[in-house]
Amino acid sequence: xxxxxxxxxxxxxxxxxxxxxxxxxxxxxxxxxxxxxxxxxxxxxxxxxxxxxxxxxxxxxxxxxxxxxxxxxxxxxxxxxxxxxxxxxxxxxxxxxxxxxxxxxxx
Amino acid sequence: xxxxxxxxxxxxxxxxxxxxxxxxxxxxxxxxxxxxxxxxxxxxxxxxxxxxxxxxxxxxxxxxxxxxxxxxxxxxxxxxxxxxxxxxxxxxxxxxxxxxxxxxxxx
DNA sequence: TTAATATAACACCAAATGGTATCTCATCTG
DNA sequence: CAGATGAGATACCATTTGGTGTTATATTAA
Numbered sequence: 001x002x003x004x005x006x007x008x009x010x011x012x013x014x015x016x017x018x019x020x021x022x023x024x025x026x027x028x029x030x031x032x033x034x035x036x037x038x039x040x041x042x043x044x045x046x047x048x049x050x051x052x053x054x055x056x057x058x059x060x061x062x063x064x065x066x067x068x069x070x071x072x073x074x075x076x077x078x079x080x081x082x083x084x085x086x087x088x089x090x091x092x093x094x095x096x097x098x099x100x101x102x103x104x105x106x107x
Numbered sequence: 108x109x110x111x112x113x114x115x116x117x118x119x120x121x122x123x124x125x126x127x128x129x130x131x132x133x134x135x136x137x138x139x140x141x142x143x144x145x146x147x148x149x150x151x152x153x154x155x156x157x158x159x160x161x162x163x164x165x166x167x168x169x170x171x172x173x174x175x176x177x178x179x180x181x182x183x184x185x186x187x188x189x190x191x192x193x194x195x196x197x198x199x200x201x202x203x204x205x206x207x208x209x210x211x212x213x214x
Numbered sequence: 215t216t217a218a219t220a221t222a223a224c225a226c227c228a229a230a231t232g233g234t235a236t237c238t239c240a241t242c243t244g
Numbered sequence: 245c246a247g248a249t250g251a252g253a254t255a256c257c258a259t260t261t262g263g264t265g266t267t268a269t270a271t272t273a274a
Contacts, residue, residue, distance in 0.1 A: 006122055013120035014263085015113055018189065025196050032219065044264050046221070051262095065219055065272040071196065082125065083187070089132050089178065121230085139251060151232045153253075158230090172240040172251050221270070230261070237254075243247090 004056055005078040011055030012079065016040070017048050021057060021071065028070035111163055112185040118162030119186065123147070124155050128164060128178065135177035 011017055016038065023029060023037060031049065035042045049069055052058045056075030061068040118124055123145065130136060130144060138156065142149045156176055159165045163182035168175040 009116075009120050009125070013116050016263090018116070022192070025193055030219085031221095040263095041265065042220075043222090043266080047263075067220070073196070076190070076193070080190070083183070083190070085129070086132055086183070089180070123231095137251080148233060149252075150234080150254085154231075174252065216274085218273085219271080221268100223268080224266085226263100226265085228261100228263085231259080233256100233258085235254100235256085238252085240249100240251080242249075244245100 004075075005082055007055040008057060008075060008079045009055075009082075011052050011057055014048065014051070017052055020045075020048060020052065024058060024069060024071045028068050030066045030068060032066075034069070111182075112189055114162040115164060115182060115186045116162075116189075118159050118164055121155065121158070124159055127152075127155060127159065131165060131176060131178045135175050137173045137175060139173075141176065 012021070019038075020034060023034065031042055031046055034049075035045045038045060049058065049060075053060065056078075057072055058069050058075070059072045061070070119128070126145075127141060130141065138149055138153055141156070142152045145152060156165065156167075160167060163185075164179055165176050165182070166179045168177070
């Protein structure tokens with residue numbers, strides 16, 4: 001896949017996929033193990049894993065007849081980069097907001 | 108809308124909407140002004156703005172016959188919160204990676 | 215070879231996206 | 245004020261994309 005920012009954001013847009021990311025943050029898992037955690041067929045889980053893989057968020061290691069899925073820390077970089085563009089903005093605005101609230105409370 | 112995390116991630120999943128967010132980080136704009144920046148009808152832009160609004164990422168102020176759209180700093184919070192859950196993970200893994208690379212270079 | 219697992223190939227339905235056409239108002243002009 | 249114009253909202257439609265499922269076919273450990 002070519003546009004990593006788009007693929008990563010797309011991958012994170014689905015709640016099942018965000019859950020998978022959280023599970024994999026705890027420990028690497030096979031498709032079968034993941035399927036046990038969801039009310040969904042193995043094939044459906046596999047498709048979510050493919051989207052996550054396209055987004056660079058996970059990597060897969062073939063071990064015997066199993067596929068070990070694990071989180072790929074580098075994959076989140078495009079997302080964090082995009083968001084960091086606004087760090088200053090959010091920071092400034094949230095500070096203004098906080099100050100406004102404090103002013104109000106002191107009235 | 109009830110699930111702000113989902114709505115915010117969904118809002119950011121579309122490249123046009125991420126572009127709108129970037130434009131609005133620079134300055135607040137009306138729908139018409141935004142439409143000038145995209146190869147798309149006003150109605151289509153409006154729909155993206157509705158999704159962004161559902162995600163809590165923008166707020167709209169009615170001014171005469173215009174609608175001023177501006178970025179809502181609090182809206183990004185659910186996204187940043189979700190991502191911050193992994194801060195330690197990404198940090199640890201990226202550090203291990205960096206160290207591994209450094210070890211390799213010193214061979 | 216058999217059981218467990220993984221993947222590929224379809225197919226189906228719902229949601230997302232974008233267009234056109236038609237309204238509603240606010241504002242401007244005479 | 246009346247009518248024209250401009251910004252936006254909304255309803256409706258077509259097309260595309262996404263999520264899920266089923267079935268069939270690999271792969272591999274035991």
